[in-house]
Amino acid sequence: MTILKLAGISHHYFSKNGYTKALEDISFSLERGEFISILGPSGCGKSTILSIIARLLQHTSGDIFIHEVPIKESKEEIGYMLQQDYLFPWKTVLQNVLLGPKIQKREDEAIEDRANVLLQEVGLSNVKNQYPTELSGGMRQRAALVRTLMNNPEIFLLDEPFSSLDFQTKLKLEDLVATILNQYEKTTILVTHDIGEAIAMSDRIIMMEANPGRIVKIYDVPTELRAESPIVARKHDAFQPIFDTIWQELEKKEKSGEGI
Amino acid sequence: MKPLKDEQLYEAYQKGLKKERKIVLTWQVGIAVIFFLCWEISSRLYIIDPLLFSSPSKIFDLILTRIANGSLFVHVSVTLFETLLGFLIGTIGGVLIATSLWYSNRFANIMDPYLVIFNAMPKVALGPILIVALGPGYLSIIAMGFIISVIVTTLVVYRAFLEVDRNYTMVLRSFGANQSQIFKEAIFPASLPVMISTLKVNVGLSWVGVIVGEYLVSKQGLGYLIIYGFQVFDFSLVMASLVIIAILAALMYKGVEKLEAWLMKHTK
Numbered sequence A: 001m002t003i004l005k006l007a008g009i010s011h012h013y014f015s016k017n018g019y020t021k022a023l024e025d026i027s028f029s030l031e032r033g034e035f036i037s038i039l040g041p042s043g044c045g046k047s048t049i050l051s052i053i054a055r056l057l058q059h060t061s062g063d064i065f066i067h068e069v070p071i072k073e074s075k076e077e078i079g080y081m082l083q084q085d086y087l088f089p090w091k092t093v094l095q096n097v098l099l100g101p102k103i104q105k106r107e108d109e110a111i112e113d114r115a116n117v118l119l120q121e122v123g124l125s126n127v128k129n130q131y132p133t134e135l136s137g138g139m140r141q142r143a144a145l146v147r148t149l150m151n152n153p154e155i156f157l158l159d160e161p162f163s164s165l166d167f168q169t170k171l172k173l174e175d176l177v178a179t180i181l182n183q184y185e186k187t188t189i190l191v192t193h194d195i196g197e198a199i200a201m202s203d204r205i206i207m208m209e210a211n212p213g214r215i216v217k218i219y220d221v222p223t224e225l226r227a228e229s230p231i232v233a234r235k236h237d238a239f240q241p242i243f244d245t246i247w248q249e250l251e252k253k254e255k256s257g258e259g260i
Numbered sequence B: 001m002k003p004l005k006d007e008q009l010y011e012a013y014q015k016g017l018k019k020e021r022k023i024v025l026t027w028q029v030g031i032a033v034i035f036f037l038c039w040e041i042s043s044r045l046y047i048i049d050p051l052l053f054s055s056p057s058k059i060f061d062l063i064l065t066r067i068a069n070g071s072l073f074v075h076v077s078v079t080l081f082e083t084l085l086g087f088l089i090g091t092i093g094g095v096l097i098a099t100s101l102w103y104s105n106r107f108a109n110i111m112d113p114y115l116v117i118f119n120a121m122p123k124v125a126l127g128p129i130l131i132v133a134l135g136p137g138y139l140s141i142i143a144m145g146f147i148i149s150v151i152v153t154t155l156v157v158y159r160a161f162l163e164v165d166r167n168y169t170m171v172l173r174s175f176g177a178n179q180s181q182i183f184k185e186a187i188f189p190a191s192l193p194v195m196i197s198t199l200k201v202n203v204g205l206s207w208v209g210v211i212v213g214e215y216l217v218s219k220q221g222l223g224y225l226i227i228y229g230f231q232v233f234d235f236s237l238v239m240a241s242l243v244i245i246a247i248l249a250a251l252m253y254k255g256v257e258k259l260e261a262w263l264m265k266h267t268k
């Protein structure tokens, strides 16, 4: 079942002094429960794609369908985890997590239980009454993850959630996210700079180039890697070949002066 | 034995702090004492004209008799009341105007030149117009205290609203928040520190507005006492009023500082 379909999406940012063409002719679709990654150089429009799918930006041309309904008419809940955690410093972890339900005016005991369960699952229940500034980077990311999960979105958008973390924390968090998203059968788009992360976590990888942002290639991750958890997948025999393929493609781009 | 050593180090550090505090306090008291002593002596020895510059003892006497016969209380309470009201209305009004500017970009664009003009204008120059419009009474004086702080508050707070990280708004919008929810959950709390810091500025501004207002119209208040003392050549009265204003303004400033600390702690 196709849950999300982008057809010929372009996006321009307009300003007084001119415009930037951030995206050109982006097309891909996502099946239910699928996990795809978007890989590409800085400024190629990765965050822009996510913002458009999250309905925070209006694309300038093309069509997007969610469950075959045009995105504007669709009421489907979409979870968007921004490039940084953006926890509200004046709210406690629990209050941050309950922000979505509060905005949608459906705060009740069941929701609060759900928050507690999720916080427990990511190992934050002992700090839920503390403020974000008192947490480590990894803890903050986990809190932001729970906040995004609270509204039980069908589609889950992650914008470089692990890029600011040290390697070990990052590996652990990748595993945690993979487990949780698997368990709740979320359809996910992950934006990342990290080839290994993209391979370890996803079913497919979309590679983009910049100026204007375009899709270069879409890679299928070998089936034997998809079934494994990210940490195991990184050590799998099938990991290195696809890593090298993608690496070489990126190198080629760089040599041809496209600047990765 | 090691923990004891840490304790001792800490004690020594504390002792150092205490000593430093003592030195600073000694100097502070010393400067005040020397200042008043010089003033008193030079006044008694006619080095300065005692009729014009009065002397600390005369001022002190005057304040005591005025407190005893109750004639000081009226003036102090009138001025305090006007200042507090001007301060409150100015601050709250400024925040409200800033809020409406934030709600409508178009409104903000339309208002822009007027705000610039109003801000650049020396507000006390509007005194006569206020008196004509509102009558020569409390109303004009409070309006003066208000008008002098409201525009600055508006501009500073509006700026703070605009500078709130867009991504907080993005998070809220991804949950489907409307404009009021965005204001309540992100814009307002994120700007609270700025709003609180405008309180301190506004206390000072409101004093200026009210004293100038009292110069112009009133029959009561500390500003009136200064002008009256000046007209009847009673400079002890002028000086006494100044001393009281200085004390009250400093107390109010300290009070707002306390309030600021409290707010910062409890609105986190």
Ligand SMILES: Nc1ncnc2c1ncn2[C@@H]1O[C@H](COP(=O)(O)OP(=O)(O)OP(=O)(O)O)[C@@H](O)[C@H]1O
Residues within 6 Å of the ligand: A013, A014, A020, A021, A022, A041, A042, A043, A044, A045, A046, A047, A048, A049, A083
């Ligand atoms: N609000 C904006 N106004 C104008 N131009 C923008 C805006 N946001 C992004 N752009 C431009 O659009 C292009 C794509 O930006 P985007 O943030 O989507 O890139 P990205 O792939 O997410 O980059 P990064 O990996 O650095 O996060 C860039 O050239 C950027 O300068």
Ligand SMILES: [Mg+2]
Residues within 6 Å of the ligand: A046, A047, A048, A083, A159
């Ligand atoms: Mg980005």
